[in-house]
Amino acid sequence: MKIAFYGSSLLSSYWNGAATYYRGILRELAGRGHDIVFYEPDAFDRQQHRDIDPPEWARVVVYDATPEALLRVMDEAADADVVVKASGVGVFDDELIEGVMQRAKPHALRIFWDVDAAATLDEMRSAPAHPIRRALPDLDMVLTYGGGQPVVDAYRGFGARECIPIYNALDPTTHHPVEPDPRFACDLAFLGNRLPDREARVEEFFLKAAALSPEKSFLIGGNGWDSKAMPANVRHRGHVYTAEHNAFNCSPLAVLNVARDSMAHIGFSPATRVFEAAGAAACLITDAWEGIELFLKPDEEVLVARDGQDVAAHLAALTPGRARSIGQAALARVRAEHSYALRGEQVDQILRDRSASITHRQQQMERA
Structure with missing residues (x-):
């Protein structure tokens, strides 16, 4: 499947603690046959503090933090089988959650991936018109960085169809014992x-x-x-x-x-x-x-x-x-x-199962 992923940054961990999480999971998904396109804004000096070059397992689109560039990258959501908007992009978060989900094709899987669920939930509790809160009924699922059953229950209480924690993990190819420095x-x-x-x-x-x-x-x-x-x-x-x-x-x-x-x-x-x-x-x-x-x-x-x-x-x-x-x-x-290989296998199965369900539902509607 082609996955359009709108997040903070895949290339830089500068003021971006989710970078290694994204890398670990998305590399595993690419290894399982998925086509990954990661969209990240040129913001907060992250591009001047890159940790990695664009990887071979994903196409990275770095866009200017301008309304015009935002519209161009949002339009590309229409080409994807899976559209993911992550929390904490840092610029145009509200516009992204509405814009990319509206542009997703009818059979696409729509996902909000929350890498700071506790903070997002606190925001939604105090703001009934919060963009994520408004978007939840039209999304297929929420994936989170963690939080266990309390976060699952909270998201379901706000109207999410499904919420699944995908925990942090280890990529042994990048993090492993070395000599002391x-x-x-x-x-x-x-x-x-x-x-x-x-x-x-x-x-x-x-x-x-x-x-x-x-x-x-x-x-x-x-x-x-x-x-x-x-x-x-x-x-x-x-x-x-x-x-x-x-x-x-x-x-x-x-x-x-x-x-x-x-x-x-x-x-x-x-x-x-x-x-x-x-x-x-x-x-x-x-x-x-x-x-x-x-x-x-x-x-x-x-x-x-x-x-x-x-x-x-x-x-x-x-x-x-x-x-x-x-x-x-x-x-x-x-x-x-707790390896990213196991987390990638988990997410891969979720994407395939939910996409199959959407296709089956669409086919039933067409027959009716």
């Missing part, structure tokens, strides 16, 4: 952009832990932290490109995951970095959120912390041998149960 050596590293709904949790789980552990060394990577006051034992790295993620994860004694407020509240939403760190055999410490045991087993494959005090305690007790044991156990788990 002295640039990233420390006791605890955290990688994530500075965002309003994450900052307070970073203060609690990372900066408080650093303040409580003056004898330990800490490293923070990601955009926006350069103006943040931090303890003296914290180094700031800035943007870390995807090609550097393996070294970033393999060099520290442990790596920290901190969920955004909305994702921590709803649970069942492991970030991409959870699987990237586990895929590099890193010893991962994560803030507590409901559903973690579905992905990694606490105390054996991951260390779970309720607050910064817990993070500091984990670090104080952690030896290099125990860190290696936890990292190796996490690597084995995600390779066996």
